[in-house]
Amino acid sequence: MNAVNDSFLQGAERGVLRLITAGSVDDGKSTLIGRLLFDSKGVFADQLDAISRAKHKRTQGGVMDLSLLTDGLEAEREQGITIDVAYRYFATPLRKFIVADAPGHEQYTRNMVTGASTAHAAIILIDATRAADGKLLAQTKRHSAIAQLLGIRHIVVAINKMDLVDWDEAVYTRIRDAYAELAQRLGIATHYVLPLSALTGDNVVSRSARTPWYTGAPLLALLESLPVDDARAGGPLRLPVQWVIRHGGSQIDDFRGYAGQVASGRLRVGDAVQVQPSGVPAVVKSLRTQAGQADAAVAGDAVTVELDRDVDLSRGDLLVHAEAPAQVLREFEAELCWLDARALNPARKYLLKHGSRLTSAKIRAVHSRRDIHELQEVEAAGALEMNDIGRVTLAVRDALAVDAYTQQPATGAFILIDEASNQTAAAGLIRLPAQA
Structure with a gap:
């Protein structure tokens, strides 16, 4: 023992x-x-x-x-x-x-x-x-x-x-x-x-x-x-911002930090970063962890980032390296695992939770569902029932910084929430952008 x-x-x-x-x-x-x-x-x-x-x-x-x-x-x-x-x-x-x-x-x-x-x-x-x-x-x-x-x-x-x-x-x-x-x-x-x-x-x-x-x-x-x-460590930087920390806002040397957990990649002091989906650039001025000041943070670390300038950055935004950004989309394809007892209804609006961002979403089209017995995609007849797995196209109100789930699970996954019942309706995996 x-x-x-x-x-x-x-x-x-x-x-x-x-x-x-x-x-x-x-x-x-x-x-x-x-x-x-x-x-x-x-x-x-x-x-x-x-x-x-x-x-x-x-x-x-x-x-x-x-x-x-x-x-x-x-x-x-x-x-x-x-x-x-x-x-x-x-x-x-x-x-x-x-x-x-x-x-x-x-x-x-x-x-x-x-x-x-x-x-x-x-x-x-x-x-x-x-x-x-x-x-x-x-x-x-x-x-x-x-x-x-x-x-x-x-x-x-x-x-x-x-x-x-x-x-x-x-x-x-x-x-x-x-x-x-x-x-x-x-x-x-x-x-x-x-x-x-x-x-x-x-x-x-x-x-x-x-x-x-x-x-x-x-x-x-x-x-x-x-x-x-852990494949996350070698991937591109993805840091969803969960909380904006403000201290001494009335003072000239006030502190403004952006807290979150590094989902993938590595972040160092002096790195050039970009805020997504806005695309505003900045440089990392300092990093703070539970142990105090740090030179770097890796995937899995909870960190507070101070930037070299004040930018419009709030909960739900994503910090990335400028040379390896995520895709910013308002429409994309995804696989849905439908979890709600109430079937998918394309006429309804749903809330989409992606990382720390919450926005409204509408299902533009239901392309197919997976037949578990035949192991192939079949026509979905416009809806998915509980426990169905199907491929859909979604449109969201606010632009999202996303990756394909196979490349970055943290920024490639989301859930759908029924606005009326507040029940989790589906778990989603982002695939390819919808074709124009």
């Missing part, structure tokens, strides 16, 4: 892997996370005692129901399903992990999108008993499509409940080949497939003697080996 605790203290230099579990209902997502927590010594004795006495335990005999470590809501325990995203933290001597357990039910796809938006890796669970013939369930396809859309680099396919099919290699092979075909059709460049049993722990932390035909690494060793290089 000491080694695990030590790794938490030293985790900064070891790397943190953010991952999400996804798949269909009853594929064993919560049990798998519980197994990882239990086998990595990430559970306290009183937690184990509590779940051993839980009235909603869903296992037979003396087998511990590890899914209760993540299913914390009373409704989740009563129904035996995951409803909300549950975040859990654990560590090994090699790495720290932040795990999001996403719901499998189609009704809660919006929760999966939320958890996947910041993940480095996704574990797609497949129930071997339900896909033994090589036919993948719709939620497996939907969650895989969302993971690909969100640019998750590492897809790990965990074929669970192999103990219920007697560790049949032929079942594993059929599911592996079916997912390989799905990955090719979705454009998933790299994925890993392994057989396991979350309930018994086979191939979760250590190799199982029941799968001599499987030569790959167990799940935990695979997760420890995945690279988590």
